[in-house]
Amino acid sequence: MIIQSVRGTRDILPRLSEQFVRLETISRQQAALWGFGEIRTPTFESLSLFQRGIGDTTDIVEKEMYVFEDRGGRQLALRPEGTASAVRAYIEHHLHHEHKTMRLFYVGSMFRAERPQAGRYREFEQIGFEHFGDPSALADAELIMLAIKILMNFGIKQISLGVNSVGCANCREPFKNQLKESLRVIRDSLCEDCIRRYEKNPLRSLDCKICSSIVREAAPKFILCPECSEHHGRLFQFLNSNKIEFQEDSRLVRGLDYYTRTVYEIAVGGHGAQNAICGGGRYDRLVESLGGPPTPATGFAIGVDRAVEAVAATNSFHERSGPGLLCLVLADVQENTQTYALRLVQELRLKQIAVTHSGPEDSMKSQLRQASKAGANFALIIGEQETMNQTAILKNLITGDQASIGYNDIEKALKQST
Ligand code: HAM
Numbered sequence: 001m002i003i004q005s006v007r008g009t010r011d012i013l014p015r016l017s018e019q020f021v022r023l024e025t026i027s028r029q030q031a032a033l034w035g036f037g038e039i040r041t042p043t044f045e046s047l048s049l050f051q052r053g054i055g056d057t058t059d060i061v062e063k064e065m066y067v068f069e070d071r072g073g074r075q076l077a078l079r080p081e082g083t084a085s086a087v088r089a090y091i092e093h094h095l096h097h098e099h100k101t102m103r104l105f106y107v108g109s110m111f112r113a114e115r116p117q118a119g120r121y122r123e124f125e126q127i128g129f130e131h132f133g134d135p136s137a138l139a140d141a142e143l144i145m146l147a148i149k150i151l152m153n154f155g156i157k158q159i160s161l162g163v164n165s166v167g168c169a170n171c172r173e174p175f176k177n178q179l180k181e182s183l184r185v186i187r188d189s190l191c192e193d194c195i196r197r198y199e200k201n202p203l204r205s206l207d208c209k210i211c212s213s214i215v216r217e218a219a220p221k222f223i224l225c226p227e228c229s230e231h232h233g234r235l236f237q238f239l240n241s242n243k244i245e246f247q248e249d250s251r252l253v254r255g256l257d258y259y260t261r262t263v264y265e266i267a268v269g270g271h272g273a274q275n276a277i278c279g280g281g282r283y284d285r286l287v288e289s290l291g292g293p294p295t296p297a298t299g300f301a302i303g304v305d306r307a308v309e310a311v312a313a314t315n316s317f318h319e320r321s322g323p324g325l326l327c328l329v330l331a332d333v334q335e336n337t338q339t340y341a342l343r344l345v346q347e348l349r350l351k352q353i354a355v356t357h358s359g360p361e362d363s364m365k366s367q368l369r370q371a372s373k374a375g376a377n378f379a380l381i382i383g384e385q386e387t388m389n390q391t392a393i394l395k396n397l398i399t400g401d402q403a404s405i406g407y408n409d410i411e412k413a414l415k416q417s418t
Contacts, residue, residue: 055257
């Protein structure tokens with residue numbers, strides 16, 4: 001029996017993995033420009049970190065985590081997101097002692113046992129940015145601008161940004177009580193999860209996959225306290241003055257409990273379940289609730305798989321610049337020819353020219369076909385004659401043009417042809 005990849009996971013093959021690397025590279029370049037340092041945290045953590053960090057009545061913690069006990073009887077979980085881990089590391093290494101504000105970013109796999117479908121995987125990659133120590137709306141605006149900058153540089157143009165405020169404990173408490181009243185009236189129409197969460201966390205019903213629409217209809221209006229309202233107004237001012245287009249989306253609540261005030265999502269092709277390519281917001285209480293000093297914080301994460309799919313959908317995968325891949329084609333299997341070929345490819349690679357080749361046992365026609373399939377733009381054909389004369393035939397695989405050139409002129413000829 002053939003063993004296949006596990007449901008909800010996938011192999012990222014070479015053409016696609018290039019796009020993952022491209023987005024990672026753009027993110028790292030921007031991170032350096034915006035003063036973020038890279039952090040690498042473990043793939044699994046104590047289960048309690050996510051229960052306390054994300055909230056034990058969220059869908060992620062209740063239904064979607066990969067939880068296991070290790071040989072030492074410890075309760076562990078594969079990380080479903082990166083913020084809780086970044087906060088744990090921030091506290092564990094006393095990073096607040098080093099600087100008043102701290103900017104961290106990470107790239108890595110996250111794991112959620114959701115029902116797999118297009119754009120939704122059980123292992124997926126996130127690139128996340130977290131900014132600790134700055135309570136201002138300016139910090140929120142700056143991070144939103146960073147997310148947009150990365151996505152635009154990657155080639156995603158048609159994005160829509162939805163922004164909301166989920167307030168703070170002060171404005172949420174009275175709302176929670178009013179919401180409970182409203183939910184009591186429609187209790188019979190609620191799903192089992194919402195009935196169970198009613199006492200502990202009725203706010204989660206607002207983004208319940210089953211009953212959010214009836215809940216929202218019945219819910220009272222959420223009123224921000226004066227401080228949260230001012231923060232929200234400032235954020236809008238900053239976004240407007242930087243000409244960032246956004247929609248105020250009062251329905252946006254996000255699936256993680258740690259948010260306070262600003263929350264946002266960036267989507268492509270409208271706001272649908274799998275269209276969100278980036279999500280984030282402010283989480284001013286999380287550091288303290290995980291045992292650190294009171295520290296305001298704000299951040300976002302880009303879903304790399306979805307961002308790559310969004311670019312693929314618009315066909316704007318960038319072509320490689322320069323001569324691209326060169327394929328060496330051998331016209332015979334003589335030892336001399338192979339020795340000459342080996343020397344040639346080594347020298348070309350030293351000059352930063354990417355070279356591949358297929359099996360010399362194959363016919364020339366087959367080698368050329370394989371060269372095109374591998375995405376090569378040029379082939380360098382070498383036979384007995386070329387080995388003797390220290391030359392090569394440079395063939396443009398797109399136009400079919402070809403010319404014999406001297407060994408020392410290959411680099412120059414390639415540059416001229418591109
Ligand atoms: P999130 O909205 O849960 O936020 O995830 C961020 C992004 O990860 C989503 O917008 C989506 O693109 C991608 N994503 C989520 N689940 C999947 C999945 N099953 N398959 C493929 N892609 C997925 C967070 O995780 C927060 N930690 C973001 C944050 C950072 N907030 C503050 N700082």
